[in-house]
Amino acid sequence: MPHNSFLRxxxxxxxxxxxxxxxxxxxxxxxxxxxxxxxxxxxVPNFGRRETSQAIDMAQIAFEDWRRRTPDERAGxxxxxxxxxxxxxxxxxxxxxxxxGKPFAEAKGEIAFGAGFFKWFAEEARRVYGDVVPxxxxxxxxxxxxxxxxVVGAITPWNFPSAxxxxxxxxxxxxxxxxxxxxxxxxxFSAFAFGVLADEIALPKGVLSxxxxxxxxxxxxxxxxxxxxxxxxxxxxRVGKELASKASRHMKRISMELGGNAPLIxxxxxxxxxxxxxxxxxxFRNSGQTCVCANRIYVQSGIYDAFAKxxxxxxxxxxxxxxxxxxxxxxxxxxxxxxxxxxxHIADATERGAKVITGGARHxxxxxxxxxxxxxxxxSEMKIASEETFGPVAPLFKFExxxxxxxxxxxxxxxxxxxxxxxxxxxxxxxTDSLDxxxxxxxxGILSTPIAPFGGVKDSGQGREGSxxxxxxxxxxxxxxxxxxxx
Ligand code: NAP
Numbered sequence: 001m002p003h004n005s006f007l008r009x010x011x012x013x014x015x016x017x018x019x020x021x022x023x024x025x026x027x028x029x030x031x032x033x034x035x036x037x038x039x040x041x042x043x044v045p046n047f048g049r050r051e052t053s054q055a056i057d058m059a060q061i062a063f064e065d066w067r068r069r070t071p072d073e074r075a076g077x078x079x080x081x082x083x084x085x086x087x088x089x090x091x092x093x094x095x096x097x098x099x100x101g102k103p104f105a106e107a108k109g110e111i112a113f114g115a116g117f118f119k120w121f122a123e124e125a126r127r128v129y130g131d132v133v134p135x136x137x138x139x140x141x142x143x144x145x146x147x148x149x150x151v152v153g154a155i156t157p158w159n160f161p162s163a164x165x166x167x168x169x170x171x172x173x174x175x176x177x178x179x180x181x182x183x184x185x186x187x188x189f190s191a192f193a194f195g196v197l198a199d200e201i202a203l204p205k206g207v208l209s210x211x212x213x214x215x216x217x218x219x220x221x222x223x224x225x226x227x228x229x230x231x232x233x234x235x236x237x238r239v240g241k242e243l244a245s246k247a248s249r250h251m252k253r254i255s256m257e258l259g260g261n262a263p264l265i266x267x268x269x270x271x272x273x274x275x276x277x278x279x280x281x282x283x284f285r286n287s288g289q290t291c292v293c294a295n296r297i298y299v300q301s302g303i304y305d306a307f308a309k310x311x312x313x314x315x316x317x318x319x320x321x322x323x324x325x326x327x328x329x330x331x332x333x334x335x336x337x338x339x340x341x342x343x344x345h346i347a348d349a350t351e352r353g354a355k356v357i358t359g360g361a362r363h364x365x366x367x368x369x370x371x372x373x374x375x376x377x378x379x380s381e382m383k384i385a386s387e388e389t390f391g392p393v394a395p396l397f398k399f400e401x402x403x404x405x406x407x408x409x410x411x412x413x414x415x416x417x418x419x420x421x422x423x424x425x426x427x428x429x430x431x432t433d434s435l436d437x438x439x440x441x442x443x444x445g446i447l448s449t450p451i452a453p454f455g456g457v458k459d460s461g462q463g464r465e466g467s468x469x470x471x472x473x474x475x476x477x478x479x480x481x482x483x484x485x486x487x
Pocket of ligand 1: 155292
């Protein structure tokens, strides 16, 4: 096992490190492997309902104190968490690369991105204002206050093992909520690292717990336990829908950050070099395993061949390898199932007439390494047009008119991120208005930042994370009527 001072093999429940020996339910452990080498990194507890219920009990007790702390005090803890993440950026980045595979530079970037949410919400914690509403009665006053929802259950994915937790936990802390987090089974160590940091900053016990195990019983306990008031989830649309329906049965608030099928649209009038660089950043970051990765690249006919040639030239020189290696730009995919999905999308596309102009196969490094791939002549009938590939494959679709591409881009049940390259100001505005997505980037390939609202429409979910709107998801609005004020 590699030495990394943050690597823990126990769950963090209300300030205690808890291994499977104390639980009768934890009959098995979950093994965690490094996707770049296949080596076992460690084993974590396979906990279930009982431990989740214990963590919720402790979170409820902690909540009663935490909610009454001043915003300034909670802001102090958020800022301390930001500083602790940044002070340990390289070690945490290494841990993230070891368990998830992304290049070390991207992993360090993710730690800084996550830390940014703690900084942002440290500032926002002080700005949870209420209202005094002009009263329709001369002897009564109407006051609106905002209160933390309560204990929050957070379920997070493997593709951003640190930042997806930070984005939820930072907002919850600022609002005054306590959190029980269940990270993905592939990447528990970056989640446990928050426990190490919580100890380091002396976060009150129970404000944060991190628990690993079988997702269904843990999720069922979160949805059914009356002490837990909100479920926030980032992951696939399939699981998100299941979870939303269970949580709704018990009237829990929900936030759902789900899958995407992002269009990237490049018009003839775009700056070709910038569009190519934007496409690479947007498509190949994290080996294509982000919910905001371009899944469909629409290129107008006048620029199509030049764009395809330039993109293929750059992509074919991308360095693939172990994320800890110097200069590596693309790591392995997370699992063999992920690589099989990529292969099935390429096979389906080529059977239906697409051409592979670079890549197209597993990389000679073996394991789950895949060649960065470009397909031309993609069409709407191909699986790749309607399903999230979640891998390093860029299909290029040709289009003629603005109307045609808007229709094609919106022809999906998803609505998370969308991108458009054009130098026509009027067109940029028209596209922004017409794209049926929660986020639109014009002439940029990367759009996430703690200060802007991240989230989708349609099957991409509901709720927003980050920004001033991110706090609303952790807050209840209370109306107080003060009567009898006449003399
Ligand atoms: P996933 O299979 O839905 O898993 C996400 C989390 O849900 C994991 O912690 C997983 O636990 C848990 N889970 C699995 N089955 C569950 C169940 N039946 N009930 C409750 N929880 C369950 O998604 P993924 O493959 O890890 O992540 C990729 C997906 O996430 C993509 O669709 C991507 O677009 C989306 N995503 C969205 C955003 C966003 O902000 N919109 C950000 C990142 C990723 P186990 O690991 O233990 O199975």
